[in-house]
Amino acid sequence: MLQTRINQWLKRNREEGTMLLQKLVQARSTQGNEQLAQTIVIEALRDIGLKVDIWEPDGNELVKHPYFSSSRTKFNGSLNVVGILKGTGEGRSLILNGHIDVVPEGDLEQWEHDPYSGEVIDGKLFGRGATDMKGGNVSLLLALSALRALGIPLKGDVFFQSVIEEESGGAGTLAAILRGYKADAAIIPEPTNMKIFPKQQGSMWFRIHVKGRSAHGGTRYEGVSAIEKSLLVVEHIRELEKRRNERITDPLYSKIPIPIPINIGKINGGDWPSSVADYVSLEGRMGVSPDESLEEAKREMESWIAKLKELDSWFEQQPAILEWFGARWVPGAIELEHELIGKLINSYQDVIGESPIIEASPWGTDGGLLTKVGATPTIVFGPGVTEKAHFPNEYIEINKVFEAAEIIALTIVDWCENE
Amino acid sequence: MLQTRINQWLKRNREEGTMLLQKLVQARSTQGNEQLAQTIVIEALRDIGLKVDIWEPDGNELVKHPYFSSSRTKFNGSLNVVGILKGTGEGRSLILNGHIDVVPEGDLEQWEHDPYSGEVIDGKLFGRGATDMKGGNVSLLLALSALRALGIPLKGDVFFQSVIEEESGGAGTLAAILRGYKADAAIIPEPTNMKIFPKQQGSMWFRIHVKGRSAHGGTRYEGVSAIEKSLLVVEHIRELEKRRNERITDPLYSKIPIPIPINIGKINGGDWPSSVADYVSLEGRMGVSPDESLEEAKREMESWIAKLKELDSWFEQQPAILEWFGARWVPGAIELEHELIGKLINSYQDVIGESPIIEASPWGTDGGLLTKVGATPTIVFGPGVTEKAHFPNEYIEINKVFEAAEIIALTIVDWCENE
Numbered sequence: 058m059l060q061t062r063i064n065q066w067l068k069r070n071r072e073e074g075t076m077l078l079q080k081l082v083q084a085r086s087t088q089g090n091e092q093l094a095q096t097i098v099i100e101a102l103r104d105i106g107l108k109v110d111i112w113e114p115d116g117n118e119l120v121k122h123p124y125f126s127s128s129r130t131k132f133n134g135s136l137n138v139v140g141i142l143k144g145t146g147e148g149r150s151l152i153l154n155g156h157i158d159v160v161p162e163g164d165l166e167q168w169e170h171d172p173y174s175g176e177v178i179d180g181k182l183f184g185r186g187a188t189d190m191k192g193g194n195v196s197l198l199l200a201l202s203a204l205r206a207l208g209i210p211l212k213g214d215v216f217f218q219s220v221i222e223e224e225s226g227g228a229g230t231l232a233a234i235l236r237g238y239k240a241d242a243a244i245i246p247e248p249t250n251m252k253i254f255p256k257q258q259g260s261m262w263f264r265i266h267v268k269g270r271s272a273h274g275g276t277r278y279e280g281v282s283a284i285e286k287s288l289l290v291v292e293h294i295r296e297l298e299k300r301r302n303e304r305i306t307d308p309l310y311s312k313i314p315i316p317i318p319i320n321i322g323k324i325n326g327g328d329w330p331s332s333v334a335d336y337v338s339l340e341g342r343m344g345v346s347p348d349e350s351l352e353e354a355k356r357e358m359e360s361w362i363a364k365l366k367e368l369d370s371w372f373e374q375q376p377a378i379l380e381w382f383g384a385r386w387v388p389g390a391i392e393l394e395h396e397l398i399g400k401l402i403n404s405y406q407d408v409i410g411e412s413p414i415i416e417a418s419p420w421g422t423d424g425g426l427l428t429k430v431g432a433t434p435t436i437v438f439g440p441g442v443t444e445k446a447h448f449p450n451e452y453i454e455i456n457k458v459f460e461a462a463e464i465i466a467l468t469i470v471d472w473c474e475n476e
Numbered sequence: 477m478l479q480t481r482i483n484q485w486l487k488r489n490r491e492e493g494t495m496l497l498q499k500l501v502q503a504r505s506t507q508g509n510e511q512l513a514q515t516i517v518i519e520a521l522r523d524i525g526l527k528v529d530i531w532e533p534d535g536n537e538l539v540k541h542p543y544f545s546s547s548r549t550k551f552n553g554s555l556n557v558v559g560i561l562k563g564t565g566e567g568r569s570l571i572l573n574g575h576i577d578v579v580p581e582g583d584l585e586q587w588e589h590d591p592y593s594g595e596v597i598d599g600k601l602f603g604r605g606a607t608d609m610k611g612g613n614v615s616l617l618l619a620l621s622a623l624r625a626l627g628i629p630l631k632g633d634v635f636f637q638s639v640i641e642e643e644s645g646g647a648g649t650l651a652a653i654l655r656g657y658k659a660d661a662a663i664i665p666e667p668t669n670m671k672i673f674p675k676q677q678g679s680m681w682f683r684i685h686v687k688g689r690s691a692h693g694g695t696r697y698e699g700v701s702a703i704e705k706s707l708l709v710v711e712h713i714r715e716l717e718k719r720r721n722e723r724i725t726d727p728l729y730s731k732i733p734i735p736i737p738i739n740i741g742k743i744n745g746g747d748w749p750s751s752v753a754d755y756v757s758l759e760g761r762m763g764v765s766p767d768e769s770l771e772e773a774k775r776e777m778e779s780w781i782a783k784l785k786e787l788d789s790w791f792e793q794q795p796a797i798l799e800w801f802g803a804r805w806v807p808g809a810i811e812l813e814h815e816l817i818g819k820l821i822n823s824y825q826d827v828i829g830e831s832p833i834i835e836a837s838p839w840g841t842d843g844g845l846l847t848k849v850g851a852t853p854t855i856v857f858g859p860g861v862t863e864k865a866h867f868p869n870e871y872i873e874i875n876k877v878f879e880a881a882e883i884i885a886l887t888i889v890d891w892c893e894n895e
Contacts, residue, residue, distance in 0.1 A: 163747075258694060260693070260694065260750065262749045262750065263749075264749075271582060271586070271866060271867050271868065272863070272866065272867060273838075273839055273862075273865050273866045273867075274679070274737060274739030274741055274760070274761040274763075274839075275677060275679065275737060275739075275761075275763060275837075275838040275839030275840070276737070276838045276839070276862065276863065277734065277737045277739045278733040278734050278737070279863045282739075282740070284710065284740050284741075284743050285710070287743075288707045288710060288711075291703065291704070291707060292707075314697040315696065315697050318693060318694060318695070318696045318697070320693030320694075320696045320701075320749070320750060320751075320752060321701070321703050321746075321753075322693055322703075322746045322747075322748050322749040322750055322751050322752065322753055323745070323746035323747065323748070323749055323753065324703050324706075324743055324744070324745050324746060324753070324756065325743070325744050325745075326742070326743050326744075327740075327741045327742035327743060327759070328580070328582065328741075328742065329579065329580075329741050329742070329866075330681045330682075330683075330739070330741040330742055330759040330760050330761050330802065330803075331679065331681065331739060331741055331760075331761035331803070332579070332582075332739075332741050332866050333739060333741065334740075334741055334742065334743070335582065335583060335586065336583060337743065340746070340749040341693070341749050341750075342693040342694075342749045342750035344693075344694060383749065384749075384750070418694075419692070419694035419695045420692060420693075420694030420695070421694070443695070444691070444695070444698055446692055447690075447692050447751060448690060448691075
């Protein structure tokens with residue numbers, strides 16, 4: 058039986074797969090530093106026996122695209138890698154997409170170990186990127202490796218993509234799409250805790266400039282505190298978040314406390330303890346529903362911020378200025394009735410013995426670009442620990458990496474049709 | 477008649493006095509950059525014919541003093557200047573104290589002209605420091621200049637002090653006291669709008685560290701926003717300010733909206749738009765009543781901040797940490813019956829033709845140190861525009877500089893006794 062063969066192959070290759078993940082975590086692939094990690098991926102693809110396409114995304118071309126978003130426009134030395142498994146023909150094609158970039162490790166004091174040790178403790182492999190998302194990438198590589206090693210032929214083509222720039226807005230996946238990579242469907246093994254996410258939230262970064270009027274702190278009543286005004290702005294945005302989320306009725310979001318959050322992540326203002334602050338900036342991330350466009354969400358925020366003057370006449374004199382900047386992730390969705398979802402659910406049940414949880418993704422992924430720009434319906438499903446992504450002491454459970462590999466291998470066979 | 481002679485001398489020297497103020501404003505004397513401005517003062521004192529004492533305050537000595545407060549401990553190149561007018565003996569001595577340091581100009585966009593132009597428009601001289609307090613310093617220099625030029629002898633000694641570091645806590649005046657400068661009374665021409673301030677508010681800087689718990693912005697409900705918690709802290713401090721001010725019954729404060737404000741001047745926190753902020757710092761200035769000690773005020777704030785946990789259990793896990801740092805101004809008061817106040821009121825009436833307003837100062841001055849450490853009772857009275865201190869488009873009315881000079885000259889003669 059196919060599943061048993063795949064399962065046993067994975068068991069035999071458990072140590073090798075774990076070491077591959079460890080090597081990948083040890084290769085600190087923050088933005089601009091992806092070379093070593095991609096070299097390890099390339100070697101793995103060659104070992105599997107795939108044809109490998111390697112290129113440096115062209116910033117000049119990318120910046121012209123309306124969906125381009127990144128904090129940089131040059132990608133020298135930052136390679137995109139695609140491994141191609143050609144089918145025998147007439148089958149459905151599949152993209153397996155994972156990003157190689159990781160967010161910075163942040164405050165080292167909050168890490169119990171070196172964030173790039175790849176240390177294994179009690180079945181967990183620790184390190185920045187273990188969960189988001191090198192663990193998922195290794196699941197993909199293991200799935201392909203098993204299918205090739207076991208000599209299981211496929212009709213449809215499979216494209217394994219190791220892309221840069223997901224964490225800063227998806228320029229790597231956009232570059233792959235512009236290079237011509239499309240397929241009948243895609244799977245992205247972002248850390249979903251093995252849940253199936255047919256919908257992915259989009260998001261955009263914003264900055265709000267709040268003005269005050271300076272005064273000496275001893276006569277603070279003669280000034281207008283931009284800090285106090287910025288508190289009003291924060292509360293006003295909370296109200297917008299409430300309203301936007303009340304509109305979400307999709308049952309996929311029923312267990313999520315705030316389906317499309319608006320996060321205020323940074324606040325900075327004032328320049329002297331004993332002066333009234335005349336300026337505060339707020340920076341945040343607006344979640345965008347899979348059922349709306351980025352443009353609709355922008356317009357709603359813009360008109361909401363303009364309403365501040367109804368709450369406080371100060372904003373008539375000094376309107377809060379809203380600016381969109383930095384990263385942006387397009388929302389994505391695949392039809393719940395899509396055949397790939399049924400096949401993934403079946404494979405999950407075969408391997409795990411119970412039904413998977415199907416929810417909407419609380420964050421954006423490159424699935425938005427694959428769907429909207431690449432016309433490739435995408436499911437997000439992966440082994441990583443959602444709540445450890447972007448956190449200190451990030452880890453992944455090694456068992457899950459292999460379970461996901463088995464589920465994905467079976468799904469590939471089912472989707473791309475075993476001959 | 478003495479007053480007429482002084483008045484006429486000031487009229488004759490109006491252009492020269494205005495140019496001196498202009499030169500002083502043009503010399504940008506922010507902390508650490510006082511050299512040029514002090515050089516101009518030294519030249520002016522030499523022109524008047526005073527003995528000049530110039531020295532670099534000794535950081536090693538100052539830091540040992542319990543009343544030392546500054547953001548720096550080295551004063552290389554930052555000179556204190558004292559001009560000494562020796563009396564003929566047996567008269568009461570007087571310190572005339574003004575600071576040469578100015579606060580930074582802040583956001584240039586809010587200035588209509590170059591903040592260091594010293595431009596004169598419609599009788600107003602514009603620029604950072606014009607009001608706080610180079611205008612007052614020029615009033616002092618003009619008063620002394622007139623008395624010397626008119627050959628009016630005095631029994632008591634007069635010490636003109638041009639000190640550094642007032643804006644950061646008074647290390648310049650403390651250094652002058654430690655060098656031995658004391659007197660029977662003092663006048664500081666800070667910008668009081670020509671009001672007489674017998675009491676000066678003290679103040680202290682504080683920093684509050686507010687902790688949160690990080691999370692991805694898309695699942696912000698899994699974290700705890702230090703930004704939202706810091707809003708609670710700001711509101712909590714507003715309540716403390718209210719309570720403290722309700723206790724102030726001194727009639728000198730009756731027209732002041734908030735006699736001893738607590739200003740939150742800086743806020744900084746979070747490091748990524750799409751992460752929940754795990755830390756925010758607030759910096760501010762706590763006003764201290766002339767009727768309480770710095771220590772009493774500190775204790776009240778400390779126990780108030782500790783109450784945050786009663787409002788929100790988060791603060792039980794992660795208490796907001798209060799830290800005292802940076803600048804500190806000792807509150808000061810002179811008896812309302814003090815003879816110098818009577819003499820100043822008389823001089824004011826002689827020059828202006830009406831009674832002065834007597835109020836409490838909304839901010840700390842070096843008068844606290846002069847009184848508490850130097851045992852020199854101090855009045856704050858000067859020509860500057862209170863509400864323009866530390867503001868963009870700071871200016872001073874040139875007329876007031878000369879009126880204050882005339883009032884102070886008459887007061888000097890009266891206090892130090894004309895022979």
